[in-house]
Amino acid sequence: xxxxxxxxxxxxxxxxxxxxxxxxxxxxxxxxxxxxxxIDYPWLMRKxxxxxxxxxxxxxxxxxxxxxIWWEEGSPLIVLTKQLQKALQHxxxxxxxxxxxxxxxxxxxxxxxxxxxxxxxxxxVLVPLYPHYAMSSFETAAEYAKEIYRKKRYPxxxxxxxxxxxxxxxxxxxxxxMRPYVEQEFDHLLFSYHGVPVRHIRKGDVTGSHCLKVNxxxxxxSKAHKQCYRHQVTVTAELVAKELGIPREKxxxxxxxxxxxxxxxxxxxxxxxxxxxxxxxxxxxxxCPAFVSDCLETLEEIAVEGKHTFIESGGxxxxxxxxxxxxxxxxxxxxILCREKMDAVMV
Ligand SMILES: C=CC1=C(C)c2cc3[nH]c(cc4nc(cc5[nH]c(cc1n2)c(C)c5CCC(=O)O)C(CCC(=O)O)=C4C)c(C)c3C=C
Ligand SMILES: [Fe+2]
Ligand SMILES: [Fe+2]
Numbered sequence: 001x002x003x004x005x006x007x008x009x010x011x012x013x014x015x016x017x018x019x020x021x022x023x024x025x026x027x028x029x030x031x032x033x034x035x036x037x038x039i040d041y042p043w044l045m046r047k048x049x050x051x052x053x054x055x056x057x058x059x060x061x062x063x064x065x066x067x068x069i070w071w072e073e074g075s076p077l078i079v080l081t082k083q084l085q086k087a088l089q090h091x092x093x094x095x096x097x098x099x100x101x102x103x104x105x106x107x108x109x110x111x112x113x114x115x116x117x118x119x120x121x122x123x124x125v126l127v128p129l130y131p132h133y134a135m136s137s138f139e140t141a142a143e144y145a146k147e148i149y150r151k152k153r154y155p156x157x158x159x160x161x162x163x164x165x166x167x168x169x170x171x172x173x174x175x176x177x178m179r180p181y182v183e184q185e186f187d188h189l190l191f192s193y194h195g196v197p198v199r200h201i202r203k204g205d206v207t208g209s210h211c212l213k214v215n216x217x218x219x220x221x222s223k224a225h226k227q228c229y230r231h232q233v234t235v236t237a238e239l240v241a242k243e244l245g246i247p248r249e250k251x252x253x254x255x256x257x258x259x260x261x262x263x264x265x266x267x268x269x270x271x272x273x274x275x276x277x278x279x280x281x282x283x284x285x286x287x288c289p290a291f292v293s294d295c296l297e298t299l300e301e302i303a304v305e306g307k308h309t310f311i312e313s314g315g316x317x318x319x320x321x322x323x324x325x326x327x328x329x330x331x332x333x334x335x336i337l338c339r340e341k342m343d344a345v346m347v
Contacts (some may be wrong), residue, residue, distance in 0.1 A: 005094035006122040008114050008156075009338050011085055012107075012141050013129045013293060015100030016075035017066060025063040029055045031102045037140035040203070054260075069299040080293035080325050081129070087331045092338065101141045107148040115154060125341050126160045127334065129292045131170060132193075132232040133163045135200050137290075139227075161341050165232040166239060169336050173329035174236070174289055175243040181285055181321045182244050188281040189246060190272065191237040192302060194290040195255030195264040201230055230265055236289055256288075256306075257297050273306055277314030284310055287321040292330070294323045 017028035033039050033050040041049065066075070073079045081098050089096040095118060099110035114121055128141040142160045149158045164170045182189065198212065205211035210224040211231075217224075218231040225231040234253065241251050256269035276284060286306065288298045298320065307318040324330035 005118070006120055007125065007342060008095040008097065008118060008121055008123070009088065009092060009125050009127065010110060010114075010145075011081060011088070011096065011098045011127050011129055011334075012145060013077060013081045013098065013100055014137070014141075014295075015103035016077045016295070017063075018104060020063050020066045020070050022059050022063045025066060026055055026059040028103050029059060029062060035102075035136075035140055037143070038136045040135070040200070065296060065300045068304070069296060075295075076299060077293050077295035080295075080323075083326045084293065084331070084334075087326045087328075088334050091331060091335045099145070101144055107145045108152065111148065111152065111154050115156075121156045123157050123159065123342070124154075125338050126158060127337065128160065128163075131163060131165045131236060131289060131292065132229050133165075133204075133227050134196050134229040135204055136196055137194075138163055159341055161337050163232060164333075164337055165236045167333070167337065169333040170330075171236070171239045171243055173324055173327060173333040175240050176329045177324045177327040178240065178244060178287055178321050181287075181319060182246060184319075185283060186285045186319075187250075187283045188276060189241070189251040189285045189287065190269075190276075191233070191251065191253045192256045192269045192286050192288050192306070193233045193253065194288075194297060195258045195268070196229055197260075198263045198265055201228065201265060204228060233290065240289070256301060269302075269306065270309055273309040273315075274313045276310065282314075282316040284315055284318050285321060286318070288323060291323050293325055298323060 015028070017024040030050065033054060034046060036043075036046070039046050039050060069076060071079055078100070085096050085098045095114065097110050097114060099105055099107045114124065126142070126145055128138050130138040130141065133139065146158065146160070201211050204227045205224045206227060207222060207224045210220075210222040211217050211228055214220050214222070218228070218234045237251065237253055241248070252272070254267045254269045254272040255265050258264040258268060286302055288302060291298055303320045307320070310318045
């Protein structure tokens with residue numbers, strides 16, 4: 001039961017196609033890849049590349065991949081976000097809603113619903129469900145929600161929770177979700193993060209002189225780190241490995257899901273999966289902390305394709321650790337993050 005409240009929480013995830021039908025997948029890919037923060041080329045070039053090359057070439061293959069992971073209730077990413085909403089709702093005495101950056105439910109739909117159902121609403125706490133800052137994930141979600149908020153002049157204040165990649169409660173939640181897996185015997189733990197183009201890292205460097213320019217830049221203190229995906233994913237992995245007591249030589253980082261011909265940040269996951277058996281790694285654990293909900297990129301690219309690559313290359317066992325999804329420690333962390341935001345700004 002939700003008590004009357006002047007504050008609401010909105011969980012914002014990336015979104016999925018409405019169905020696995022090719023026209024729905026095309027529509028979703030077009031909206032996603034025409035986002036100037038995902039493919040940051042001038043509009044006409046992006047239109048020609050995305051509408052003329054990438055989407056026509058990719059839609060059918062992508063639809064097949066979605067079909068292979070789709071659940072009876074819908075896309076795993078959407079279903080898991082709804083389950084997270086329900087779990088958080090259980091702990092919070094205020095409405096909890098969800099919205100997606102692409103597809104449905106859209107920010108406009110969710111803000112309209114909140115205003116209609118809660119006429120006295122004064123504050124909305126928005127939680128972009130990305131632990132790390134990237135122009136193509138956190139930034140586009142937060143900026144798009146703010147754009148719709150301003151355009152429609154909603155009568156509440158909107159507060160956005162910042163990336164929580166090093167928040168002790170998040171690190172603890174991620175570590176606890178991984179603990180049952182790392183307690184089994186394994187040779188190596190691979191942190192496979194969603195990749196981004198190298199150009200995005202350089203573009204996001206607010207100092208203009210740090211990222212990928214200074215030797216070992218992610219470990220040298222800099223103002224650039226506030227918006228540096230590469231730094232933030234490194235910190236998450238280091239803190240989680242420390243909390244779990246995994247020695248440095250037993251884990252490593254890599255980056256998956258690259259698209260197009262441009263150079264993306266390295267090392268690439270597929271190359272690491274091919275190389276690890278030759279380095280003596282037979283029992284592999286993989287975790288994907290760029291995502292808080294399992295999705296196409298974990299259930300298909302890692303759990304199916306990645307496993308195949310590793311086993312074909314001589315590996316014996318491959319285990320993908322699920323995302324934090326609805327882990328009780330993660331639900332607790334979300335409650336803490338929301339309360340901290342409310343205490344900080346809503347006095
Ligand atoms: C230039 C292309 C892309 C960038 C940059 C990018 C960054 C990025 N993406 C996520 C999270 C997710 N991406 C997902 C799917 C997906 N990503 C891209 C492209 C880029 N992502 C495409 C084309 C797709 C669609 C699927 C496909 O055809 O391969 C998903 C899964 C969605 C689902 O429905 O399950 C997530 C989640 C992050 C966090 C990120 C930057 C750090
Ligand atoms: Fe992506
Ligand atoms: Fe950096």
